[in-house]
Amino acid sequence: MAKIHEYLSSLTDNPYFGAGAGLAGLGIGLSVLRKSSIIANAVIRRNCFISLEITNSDPAYPWLLNYINRHSRRQTRHLTVNTFVRQGESGKTDTAFRFLPGQGTHYFFYQGFPVLVERQRENQSIQKDGFRTPFETVTLRTFGFDATFLQRMLQKATDEELSHAETGMVIYHAVGPEWRRFGPPRRKRPLDSIVLDAGISDKIFNDLREFLNSSKWYTDRGVPYRRGYLLYGPPGCGKSSFISGIASQLGYSVCMVSLSERTLDDDRLNHLLNTAPPNSIVLLEDVDAAFHSREDHPSLKAAYEGMTRVTLSGLLNAIDGVACAEERILFMTTNYVERLDPALIRPGRIDVKEYFGNCTDYMIGQMFARFYRDEQQQLATEELTQEFVAAVRRLSCDVSAAQIQGHLLKNKFDPLSAIHNASDIVAKS
Template sequence: MNGANQITELLGGPSLEQPLSLEKKPEGSFIDQTIKGLSSNPLFSAGAGLAGIGMAVTLLKRFAVVGSSLLRRRYIVSLQLNNEDPAYSWLLDFVNRHSNRSARMLSGHTSLKIGESGRAAISVASLPGHGNHYFSYKYRWIHCERTREEHTVSIDGRRTPFETVTLTTLGTEPKFLLRMVEDAATEALSKIDTGLVVYKALGPEWRRSGVPRPKRRLDSVVLKEGMTSRIVDDIEEFVASRKWYEERGVPYRRGYLFYGPPGTGKSSFITCLASHLGYSVCIMSLSDRLLDDDRLNLLLNTPPQNSIIILEDIDAAVTNREDPKNSDPIYQGMTRVTMSGLLNAIDGVGCAEERLLFMTTNHVERLDSALIRPGRVDVKEYFGNATQEMMENMFIRFYGDNCSADDAVEFARQAASLEVEISPATLQGHFLLYKKDPRLAISHVADMKQPLLR
């Protein structure tokens, strides 16, 4: 009976040795006593604890997976580019330069340029290497992962491994990363030095003349106060007004006439305008003996895209029909281009749209009034010889920190006292003679009175 009593005690029941009581127990007391007995059992408590921990861990994992999935769907944005995209290298360079700390894992690329003369130049560029990188942009942390695949693709005519870069950041706006790629592309393109491309007429087409030339800044040509901004504003307004012209049925063309003495910067300023706008330059001489009306019409209306057409020294080829002097035989046969052919090429029925035409002349009085009427020439600007203010500005711009404002005033005062017309070209030639010593330029200012006798 002792064994039975022990089992009964474990189950929480009365001992068999104790007399059975006929008193009715409260309902549920057996269940309560059973639970109490199980809870007091160390083996059961340990198993239940382990099971509870396991269930809790499982639930936590499940919540973590669901929460992570929800977080990635709602609050994480990603953008992926591959190396077939033009912006791929721009973006990697952007990441490398805008990170708080430059990437420690780099991939290098060396380019070798050998000129026809045999002169070689080497440039080395570095990009973030393959792996994970972190950087901040506009107060957001961004994770950048660069990976490489086994298969290859053709880029610029050569086989290269296929690569991808993935950008990830917290946020709810997918366009944030797209704007960052646009900023990277804009920043890269702004640093590309394409140079100024010059075209010249060869036969019935435009041909590139030599290699691209260095671009010139607008302030490299000193003009009268307000003149530069006035011309630039007019051109920029025209370039941005294509829709306005189309809606009103006005031909989308703009003509400019720059006139004045030689050496006043007419052609130089046009090249500065082309550099500022990112346009190429098409130069044509009407005194070309092979040029006739048909070829002129074709060239004026088939320029390269985004280009400026320049008709230099137009007075040397096209004269005023009303001037009796031009009936002299010496002026005949200078060109095969007729006045009517030129006028039709400028604004005839078959003229092309979106054209910027510049004409330069040293003698505006020799030009036919029909050539420079509104519609053919919309803007006329006079380029005169250097004023005292222009002399001061050119002196300061040329010598920079090597001179003072008082030096510039003194030079301009002495130059003005010569009482001769001095062109900007003459001033620049004088400065080049004394490019390292502004005081010598001042002391020899009288030499500009007879520059041809030096």
Template sequence: MSLGNYITSLGDNPYFGAGFGLFGIGAGAAVLRKGLQYAVIYFRRQYMITLEVPCRDKSYQWLLQWITYKGARKTQHLSVETSFEQHQTGHIKTKYDFIPSVGSHYFRYNGTWIKVDRTREQHTLDLHMGIPWETVTLTSLGKNKQLFFNILEEARQMALTKTEGKTVMYTAMGADWKQFGHPKKKRPLSSVVLDCDLSERILSDVKDFLGSASWYGERGIPYRRGYLLYGPPGCGKSSFITALAGELNFGICVLNLSERGLTDDRLNHLLSVAPQNTIILLEDIDSAFVSREESKQVAAAYEGLNRVTFSGLLNCLDGVASTEARILFMTTNYLERLDPALIRPGRVDLKEFIGFCSEHQIQQMFAKFYKTGDPETGEIDDYPQKFVKEVICRGKPVSPAQLQGYFMRYKTAHPSCVIEKVDEIWD
């Protein structure tokens, strides 16, 4: 039998014909399915744009809040974030913020439909934050990346309006900085009464530094500035730094060098990734290290408790890998305990003593707490001068914290009564 006749006989066979037909249909369906898959992939690559924002990114929470208030308002699938706000009246208000829950959401922005996919990996943790790993993915038609840039910028601006007029505090968490607590209402610089022109002198120096970036660059000088405020406790060092940050519209990054698990590498990394427009604050720097002369007397049993080494701190402050465009404040109650290498020029550029109250401070604080004189007649009484005289004649040093505590105790009393009970300041 010839080959042609054999093929013809197979074609006449109904079993073979049915099998070949099924094979052809299956093969055609597979080719079509594969073609559709390639077509979808090609379409996504050429005509769709996607933005993925992981939970570790700084814009993650901004974006979730923006989607809630500006985008997916009609979504019925929400997650809640509960917070508390304290009003000037002293009442605490509970605030509920609703953000899109895990899943898919859709909204329209500037005439473009955008799909939002919020995913959560239950078996994967963000090691720095200790929470399940999350991502938010935005998908839209077109190739315009500016669309997502505009969304992120709007989200950032909306987040900034929530902290407008407030000072944001940051604390080190893992390898990054996280907002600590709720933003605080800015403290006026005038509310911190320092001796004579000390406050204006420091403020002027900081402002001069902020406006001298090009001057530093032209002379090859590292663009950073270090300050040391020293003096007895309760004299206003930390309060002044908080008020200064408010005056400059800066945040404050509080860094504890005694924190367990803090290493030289992590310290250097934290200083390099500190948020822009912030003051880095190292409080009670004397408690973190002893001078090299004193360290010879320290028992070996106490060595190694702090994983941040003194040389590591010095390198972070002005070493080869240290960061620039940085304002760093250190405070201490005991200047004599600090190693000279830590406070030399280049690491500490300006040292200021903030001590017990002078006559000027006592008078200014008294005038802030109690109304003196008659505004209608213009008469001025001498209560502030009398109070200053009574305090000075006791011959005892007094800190601003002591005065403030005393004034708070008699905040509604008549000035004459406050003067009579002046001995209670030292109780």
């Protein structure tokens, strides 16, 4: 034992051994420290940070990147660009650019908290919109314990993007037994741009909105979840325009059916009315043209001979027969409500009837004020508006909204000419 003690003492007195042992101990210590830091980092990242990963196969991927780029305190300096090209048949080309944070690491602040953004591009590719594109991921990380923090940010980015998205009103028409889009989406028309007599627009829109929010009420009481509207009155009084405004306001499409189409029969009409696309309004325009009494108008009999194969009973069954679909909104328009069979417009088939008449003083004034409204110059003063209303009333005849609009369009930059030449409304109509 003494010899062993002497041997160890001699090693400790050896400067070479002491230096080596010190280096070894330092290496072990650094190794332990490194492993400890890795473990500590993993524990902290797992328990003290929240993260959200999204790939470019998800529709919200560009929305999130766009949101980050818009709302960072200082916009990211490393960007990527997506170019959108739209070329018309005539050769005119329009382009638009979207700038997004580029590959790598970025920082931004959301609700006062710093968020780390890591955008990575992988070697593999995915199929997207008919093209092969590199697979990408974006990972968001921030300090905290509430995982819904990043979820709320994603929802905010989605809501903001969709609120700025330019959408149009889609028109469908019947081709054979199916609905097909008719041309490109139309520009949405604001509901308040259609001037009607006081209260009409609000009455119909509020009724329709209440219907859309009452699905459970109808189901609980066993009432068919359908709603029918009849708009009647002279031509050019805003019936079709109002339906376009309603559809635009609700974000609905419009499915148009012409009952005078020669190839349309009862079976095809029944199929079409009950297979309309979701979130759509079915529109039957000028329904009287197919069903008014020929006996009362013998001179028209030849003109309507063979014009349609749809029968009145076929239309009634298509509207509320046994096989009718639920959750349907039906609008009919007519210029001659007295020609319609009472069975067609009874409650259950038509729930709301509204008269669209020629222009009242209120409507004339509203249209004039809307055309010449100028927030800076205030051209459409009350005095000018009343002068125009009086000028129209001196015509001693009823005028439609279409006639007033046509006249104002001819004088869209000169309200005084619109007033002085009011007689042109009926002279050239």
